Amino acid sequence: MMSLLKKSRLCWGMLGLLLSFARPLQAQEYVRPPVDLDRLVQELFAETLSDQMPYEDLYETLLQYYQTPLNLSTASREELRALLLLSESQISALLAHRQKHGELLSLYELQSIQGFDVRTIYRVAPFVAVQNGGLNLARGPLWQRILREDNNALFVRYERVLQQRKGYTAPDTTSQGLTSRYLGSPDKLLVRYRVSQPHDFSLGVTAEKDAGESLRWNSAAGQYGADFYSVHLVVQERGQLKTLALGDYQLQFGQGLLLSSGLQVGKGGETITSIRRSSLGVRPYASVLESTFFRGLASTVAVSKTVRATSFFSLKNVDANQQTSGDSLAQFDEYSSGILLTGLHRTATELANRHRMREMISGGNITYTSRDGSFSAGGTVIDTRYGMAIQKRPELYNKYEFRGTHNTAAGVHYSYLVRNVLLFGETARSSGGGLGTVNGLLATLAPNVDASVLYRNYARDFHTFYGNALGENSRNINESGLYLGLKVRPMARWELAAYYDQFRFPWLKYQVGAPSVGHDWLLRLAFTPTKTSLLYAQLRSRVKAYDVDPTPGQAVRPMPMPVATVRHSLLLFYDASPTPVLSLRTRVQGSRYQEGSGPMRTGFVLAQDAMVQVNARLRLSGRYALFDTDDYDTRQYAYEQDVLYAFSVPPLYGQGTRVYALAEVRCTSHLTLWLRYAETHYRYQQTIGSGLEEIQGARRSEVKAQARYRF
Numbered sequence: 235m236m237s238l239l240k241k242s243r244l245c246w247g248m249l250g251l252l253l254s255f256a257r258p259l260q261a262q263e264y265v266r267p268p269v270d271l272d273r274l275v276q277e278l279f280a281e282t283l284s285d286q287m288p289y290e291d292l293y294e295t296l297l298q299y300y301q302t303p304l305n306l307s308t309a310s311r312e313e314l315r316a317l318l319l320l321s322e323s324q325i326s327a328l329l330a331h332r333q334k335h336g337e338l339l340s341l342y343e344l345q346s347i348q349g350f351d352v353r354t355i356y357r358v359a360p361f362v363a364v365q366n367g368g369l370n371l372a373r374g375p376l377w378q379r380i381l382r383e384d385n386n387a388l389f390v391r392y393e394r395v396l397q398q399r400k401g402y403t404a405p406d407t408t409s410q411g412l413t414s415r416y417l418g419s420p421d422k423l424l425v426r427y428r429v430s431q432p433h434d435f436s437l438g439v440t441a442e443k444d445a446g447e448s449l450r451w452n453s454a455a456g457q458y459g460a461d462f463y464s465v466h467l468v469v470q471e472r473g474q475l476k477t478l479a480l481g482d483y484q485l486q487f488g489q490g491l492l493l494s495s496g497l498q499v500g501k502g503g504e505t506i507t508s509i510r511r512s513s514l515g516v517r518p519y520a521s522v523l524e525s526t527f528f529r530g531l532a533s534t535v536a537v538s539k540t541v542r543a544t545s546f547f548s549l550k551n552v553d554a555n556q557q558t559s560g561d562s563l564a565q566f567d568e569y570s571s572g573i574l575l576t577g578l579h580r581t582a583t584e585l586a587n588r589h590r591m592r593e594m595i596s597g598g599n600i601t602y603t604s605r606d607g608s609f610s611a612g613g614t615v616i617d618t619r620y621g622m623a624i625q626k627r628p629e630l631y632n633k634y635e636f637r638g639t640h641n642t643a644a645g646v647h648y649s650y651l652v653r654n655v656l657l658f659g660e661t662a663r664s665s666g667g668g669l670g671t672v673n674g675l676l677a678t679l680a681p682n683v684d685a686s687v688l689y690r691n692y693a694r695d696f697h698t699f700y701g702n703a704l705g706e707n708s709r710n711i712n713e714s715g716l717y718l719g720l721k722v723r724p725m726a727r728w729e730l731a732a733y734y735d736q737f738r739f740p741w742l743k744y745q746v747g748a749p750s751v752g753h754d755w756l757l758r759l760a761f762t763p764t765k766t767s768l769l770y771a772q773l774r775s776r777v778k779a780y781d782v783d784p785t786p787g788q789a790v791r792p793m794p795m796p797v798a799t800v801r802h803s804l805l806l807f808y809d810a811s812p813t814p815v816l817s818l819r820t821r822v823q824g825s826r827y828q829e830g831s832g833p834m835r836t837g838f839v840l841a842q843d844a845m846v847q848v849n850a851r852l853r854l855s856g857r858y859a860l861f862d863t864d865d866y867d868t869r870q871y872a873y874e875q876d877v878l879y880a881f882s883v884p885p886l887y888g889q890g891t892r893v894y895a896l897a898e899v900r901c902t903s904h905l906t907l908w909l910r911y912a913e914t915h916y917r918y919q920q921t922i923g924s925g926l927e928e929i930q931g932a933r934r935s936e937v938k939a940q941a942r943y944r945f
Contacts, residue, residue: 273768273809274357277503302385302432303363306344307337311607311651316512318504319357322656323678324349329607338364349681352765365432376469380437386429386945391877393422393938394445401446401580401926416580416926418448423460428520433471438520440464446580446926456551456589461579464527468518476542477534482519482527485546485700486512487599487614488647488660489672491710494702495519495526501704503758503772505719505733506676506686509704510658513601513610513647515544524577525552526700528595540605545598551589553577556622566623573624573699581926592621595700608651614662615644618699631742634668634712636697641665643698654678660703668696670710672703674717686719686733694741706737706754706778714738729760746796750779763810766817772805782829797830819843827868837863839870839886856895861886877908877940890916890932904945910938 304313306328314325327348332338341364344350374382401416422445430436441460443449449459466481484495490511502508515534519527528548535543553574559566570591579588601612618641626632645662659673674688690705694712701710704717715737722730734755741749754777760770779796803825811817824838841859848854855875863869869887875896876882886892894912901907913935916922922929 270360277357277768299361302430302436303361305365305432306341306362307332307364308433309362312512312514312603312610315507315510316514317358317361318507319361320354321349321507321678321684322651322676323654323681323684324354326651340364353762356765363432376435379431380429380435383429383431384944385431387427388943388945389424389426389879389940391422391424391880391938391940393936394420395929396935396937397922397929397931397933399923399926400928414581414583414926416446417582417585418443418446418580420445424522425460426520430518435470436466436468436518438464438466438518440520440522442522444578444580446578455585462522462524462577464520464522466518466520468516474536475533476536477516477532477544479516479518479532482529483532483546484517484519484527485532485544486514486517487544487601487612488513488645489658489703491647491660491662491670491672491701491703492614492616492643492645492698493599493700501717501733501735501754501756503731503756505731505756505758506684506721509674509686509688509717509719510656510676511703513612513649515542515599516546522577525573525575528700537600541600541602543598543600546596548593548595550593552591552593553579553587553589554591554622554624555587556590566625569623569625571624571626590622594619594621609649611646611648613644613646615642616698616700617642631744631746634694634741636666641697641699645670662696662698662701664695664697666695666697668693668711670696670698670701670703682723684721686717688717688719690715690717706735706752707739707743712739712741712743714740727762729762731758731760732756745781746779747781748779748796750796752776752778752798754778767808767810769808770806772803772807774803774805776801780829782832799827799829802826815847817843817845819845821872823870823872825868825870835864835868837861837868837870837887839872839892841872841892843875845875851900853898854896855898857893859886859892860890861892862889863887874912877910877938878906878942880938880940882912884914886914888916888919890914890919904943906942908938908940908942910936912936912938 299317304317311325311329314320314328320328327350331347341355341359341362343364344355399420402420403415405415421443423443424441426438426440428436428438430438440463442462443460447461450457451459464482466479466483468477468479468483470477472478485493486495487493488511494511495517500508516532521527528546529550530546530548532544532546537543553576554570554572555574556568556570558568573591574587579585595616595618597614597616599612599614601610603610620639623637623639625637626635641664643662643664645660647660649656649658654677656676658675659671661669661671663669670692672688672690674686677685679685688704690703691714692705692710692712696711698710703710705713706715707713715735717733717735719733720731724730732755734753736753738751739746739749743750754775756772756774758770758772760768762768777798777800780799781795782797803823805823806821808820809817819842821839821841821843824836827835827837839859839861841857843855843857845853845855857874859872861870863886866887869885871883871885874882874884874894877896882894884892892912892914894910896908896910899907899909913933916932919932920930922932922934
């Protein structure tokens, strides 16, 4: 009877999905579709992307989900939340279905679960799978499982700007200040290998050389060939030992106030699920950001069925400039103005700052989670010590910034699901006495209405170095705010999403010479005519204060007075597949920008994309875009398709065109190649860029090639 019931569930699920997809399947075994990062980015982000977002970390997280898909048969509520693609009601429905019927038999079974429409299944399909649990120990010792694992890949990537930049020309020794040049070649290289199995193990090695950096062997400077290496080994589910990480890893607890990593979208087109962070604990690190990870040892142990304890230790050298005080009464003889986060070591000055300061971090977390996953609470402690004192420049806006060599922060976090309302939050205190707190709720008000609320307050003397909870600032300091989100599905195929965020900065900021306030709102109306098409219109407005230069004839004030800057943005996006082999995407976006009572400045971009699946082995895609902006403040960002797991979001400003072409070639079942060419042509410009990145001429061209080999 049980076997008959399971077969019935599987048949009905497959039949429902077959009818909705209206296409024949070649086999009963489900094959995960390729990930469409372009479409996903359009749905999650706002229209104005930023050059300050950690795209490497974002795409590394998507890479982890795609290479090691989340097992829907065993995934916890917290892991399902981390996808950001499922609402709380959908997660609850999935867990209830599992509890009633047992493990899922196929991904097609999602069609029979309440709340899982075709669009949702299409969104999550590349990042999830359905597998039988508890098979790791039956597969033999760890080293055998690593050697036999099919989920492995070696990536080799090359990229270069074709035009010569000033940094690669011969030094001009006749002019003072122009002698600095890049010491390496303009080639950028990346080699990455990873083999992994979900809830079992992950082994990865990454090596990278940025453009301008040199390949050299200098043991005294700690460089052995490439400029950056990353290695990790993570094993999971060894009885009470849930996770053991050696090498490079990341940590995510609570709402990210103290420890944050992973898929963090922030304020954007997804107005509900993206404001809450998931407490995923220890995660492997295999990205190329050289400052956002821990290096050492971390472990998570199940103290009981409901309590898990994590401890971690990290020791690595970070980039910093070293300065010497000439004042005998100064607090520090040697100090640094701060940690350098670019990870670039191209010039003699950048090499001198490379790995200049030791960073030692230790701490732990303990979390209780109820058996049904509806309630969790925990505490986190993190102790950070630097080998050299940090002392910011003596500017007034730096008065409450961290100063010294040692900082300890401790906090508590919670999550509680009661009926259709999820409450969550985290509060922490740093050793200087500053407090930070973030608290929110997600509520399903009706089957077609979701709402979110989040309040945050980060004191001006609250210091956390690896935290990144939701906020307007790039760091959780000197900010308070209230976020309100809403999502309504008034009828089939239609969705209305909106948010309003009011924020306040109680102390001065860089380029803001007084306490200030601002707000940000977004409204998006989306329509999905078919399962593969998407049309939406989006409005966004942001008001934020900045110091501005006095206009001609205006008296210069002894202290700058911030004025409100207003940016209004409009985005129209259409994605359609008129034939099974052709996909078209049209994007029109523009913005208006005004500083106080100054003149209104504008910018826009019109982009047309086309993707053609020539055959099973060849896929071509490309874009032609026109842009016209009054200045850099009205620059436009538009995500571009790139080689697998790379990103391209160039800022477009001035007047000109932007084109790119991308080819994906499946040479064999093991080898896949990507080739990409992109070019920006500026009108009315004789040079592009500035400093060592300056190009003589009006064109900037880039080539990129990548090979993936599956063993």
